Amino acid sequence: MIRVQNLSKQYGQVMAVDNISFEVAEGDNLILLGTSGCGKTTTLKMLNRLIEPTAGKIWIGGEDITAQKPELLRRNIGYVLQNNGLFPHYTVAENITIVPGLLKWDKEKTRNRIHELLQKLHLSTDLLTKYPSQLSGGQQQRVGLARALMTNAPVLLMDEPFGALDNITRTKIQEEFKELDELQRKTIVMVTHDVHEAFELGNRIAIMDKGQIVQMGTPAQLLFKPENDFVRNFLKAQRLQLELKAITLHDVWYSLPSAHDLPDSGLPLNTNESIWQAIQKLKGDVKQIMLKSAQTNEVKLVTFEQLMAAYNHYQNTLTA
Template sequence: MITVQNLSKQYGQTKAVDDISFEVAEGENLILLGTSGCGKTTTLKMINRLIEPTSGNIFINGEDVTRQPAEILRRTIGYVLQNTGLFPHYTVGENIAIVPKLLKWDDKRIASRTHELLEKLHLSADFLNKYPNQLSGGQQQRIGLARALMADAPILLMDEPFGALDNITRAKIQDEFKELDELQRKTIVMVTHDVQEAFELGNRICIMDKGRMVQTGTPAELLFKPVNNFVKDFLQAQRLQLELKTVTLQDIWELLPPATDISGAEVNIRSTDNIWTAMELLKANNQQVLIIPSPANEPKTVTFEQLMTAYHQYQTTLPA
């Protein structure tokens, strides 16, 4: 869906982005992760030409993005900012309808799509006549997402979309983000400096430093096969929690004990769920859970203690 070739952006003698290349498959969520000033936001803005590159090429569906006017390109790409970017003197309804009006949608179609998105984002239609400053931070962020999704563009760019929210609101919206069907069919490039967020939401993660791409890979590849000490050190402070959210029950399947009494397991969990999810479920229920569906249809039940034992055995097989 997106191909970036030898992309660079230079300001005077400073290279904000230095000869990077990557591809984003259709339906994939690629996270650009790194500290402030590493070039991730500049990279994102070059994709929809909010910033023009010094050199290099960007293709969307095989077509060079420079072959059409920038304003036309942007109407086909959703864009979400950290501070929502809502126009303060427009109502919520007017903010959401900006791109469809540019695309000459009729009022009936705009109203239908607006109410569809409000329902999916758990927002009341009562918000439509309010102004952004009358909403909470979480509500504003949902409205910003609704505006980006309104025209149903196949590509969504997100620049620190949850960075301005408090931790509780942020966690809730991240959970909604993962479950929202609207996003399951989008190709997403998202910028964050939050390691946990990157591992929660990304199919692949690109770690950047000083304008260059250091390593791109799945969360498991970054954790267990870092290309150098920079990547290893970047993740080290949160490594345990990252592992728990990356390793699945399938990964430790052979280390789990055989099933005991299946009828005694009142709670189910998927074998594709991660260790962290299983821990939270077991702590809340204080009993064994049944894992479904399981490899080779082999039923297994697990308690918290058995889960931890299997995970610690698995850790001994990992690279130091």
């Protein structure tokens, strides 16, 4: 869907982005991860020509992005900013309908789409007539997301979309974000400096440093097959938690014991979820959790100890 080739951006003597190339497949969720000044935001903004590259080429949907006027290009790419970038002088409804307005949608279509999106994003229709300053931070960010999703653009660019939120709100919105069916179909490129966020939301991660991509791969590849010390050190601090997030229940399914007597009730956890998710449920009095394989529909009942044993086993096979 997105192809980037030998992309560079030079500011004076500084190479902000230094000859990078990568591809994002349709429906992929690529996270550009790195510290401040690593070139991740510059890279993102070159994708919708907010910044023009010094050298290199970009194709979106097979088309060179310089082929059309930047305004027209941008109308078909969703964009979410860290500080939401909502127009303070527009109501929520007006903010959301900016792009449909630019694309000259008819009113009926716009209205239907608004209501569809509000529901999905857990926003009340009462908010439509409010101004951004009257909303909470979480609501503002949801509205920002709604604005970017409004026209069903196939590509979504997100610049630290949850960076300005407090921890609790962030976790909540990240959860919703993962569950949003709209996003499953989209090709997303997201910038963040938050390692957890990257591992939580990305199915591919590109770690950047000094304008270059140090390593790009799935979360598990970065964790278990780091190509160099930079990647290793970058992930070292929160390694255990990241690993638990990177490994799905499906990955360790074979080493979990089969169940004997299952309780009749209770909703099982899908094996597409990470071990971390399963552990999250094992809090307080809950000693066991029911899991259900996404492939075979087989159900298992496991304890914390069993999960950790399976995790250790998996880790050993990877590093062996």
